[in-house]
Amino acid sequence: MPEESWTVLKLLDWTTDYFKKNNVAEPRASAEVLLANVLSQDRLFLYLNFDRPMEAQELSAYRASIKRRLAGEPSQYITGTQEFWSLPLRVSPDVLIPRPETEVLVEAVLDFVRHELDSELNYPIMDLGTGSGAIAIALARELPEAEIVAVDVSMPALKLAQNNAHLNQVDRKIHFLCSDMFSGFSPGWQKFTVVVTNPPYVSQAEFAELPPEIRDYEPRHALDGGVDGLSAIRRILREVPAVLCRKGALVMEMGADQAESVSALVRDSQHYQSHRIIKDYSGIDRVLLAVKK
Template identity: 40%
Template sequence: MIIVLEALNLSTEYLNKKGVESARLNAELMLAHILNCKRLELYLMFDRPLDQTELTAYREFLARRANREPLQYILGEAEFYNIKLKVNRSVLIPRPETEILVERIIQDYSQKSEFKFLDIGIGSGNISIAILKNISFASGVGIDVSDDALNIAKSNAENNFVSERLKTIHIDILKDDVMSLGKFDAIISNPPYVSSGDFEKLEPELKVYEPQIALTDFYNGLTFYRKIVSVADKLLNENGRVYFEIGKGQSGEIKTMMMNSGLDNISILKDYQGIDRIIAGDIK
């Protein structure tokens, strides 16, 4: 019979050998999920034995994590800006850095009387849902090329009670006509910005498991920025704004691209590592 403490110690050692970062935390979160308890509650049940069903499930989770499958996909959920989201391999796992983008938008629009935005590449819906949860009068349209991602976004919007204010549409921003979408106060996008060269250097959690079309443009990482700024003036209301999440080392080129397309008042925010991560600009 294996008790909780023994299971955690053995699994931590196993994950460490497999090169998994934060092995103990991963082990605890997976076991807490199986036991349907909070992680810290495990510390009050170290002597609790695991039954065969629980042990089998835990071993399956450990094998998947040892193969570097992201923890969030194993658990089927992720947290972002104090909301819980369903995730699977059809969508990117929301990152803490993207919360900086959401925070900036909330600061810019929470005191307005209305706010309608376009989320290009909605994915799991994390950005749109976080905004809608924090700005009660906001409404949004989210577009994506992936039907599977759109289904996840719809489900997450329903689970977080904002579905009535979020419309999701299948559109390929690079190929389809977007003029029929209407006008917006802001365009928001965390597009695929990893270059083809950098993609090959990614950790297995990213390169193997997360959707490639959400990570890379299979070129220089700038394809989607160039396309979006080229249509921004047609999609934005007067005094409209464009907000992007960007990759390391891209701020200079994207700022120039935005200025050449008629955007001004360009501002850049750094992430928690001091890297330029968010860029925003106004339509003239």
């Protein structure tokens, strides 16, 4: 970035151009997100302050952000934030950046709980592999009476999820538990009416082809689903019946081409009375909802 006097607009235009030349995805949006973060403002502020001169300190912080973005780091890890379900979340390289399509999972749970759940059944709900806490927090906000248990095998992820729950005023409604899948739940635990999960489901071949911004920055244990991408999914389908109550539901995200294999696994299992596949906003089969016998 040349040494000269900069205003917000001039800087945004320069960075957009620079990002375009260097093949950074969504160049204008990235420039705006990074600049707004350096100024501790939202993007609207930039539009209302195009002529605002930049101070030396701000410029140097912004230069550092641009350098990180150019190296491939996702904007969300640079700013440390990502919205999910219109809620603010902190994110770090310890957790997957929550994706918009995962909101379909939240919608499916809400729909099931509000319209299909046997009225005699009560909560709790488990969010297995909570990561940043995105799903558990969205559900806690939508279902004020629900008891929610958020599980992850990663302690740093759980700590971040707990902070995010506090940030969104639902920390008292969610219990956080470090467990490898369901191993932390003894047979004496209360059964769950819903287990919702966005498990690692990327196959080995797909992993090698992921954009570097995902492959080199997001946590591998959050993505890697083994050779065919179905290792965690198989284990969940096998183990979840032990923690689900009768007529309770497993609501699980899956990869774009996994619906057929996942449906076959559900059919082969003796534990489910029905199941369906729900599409995401792009029309891709994305979520399994399986009801236990």
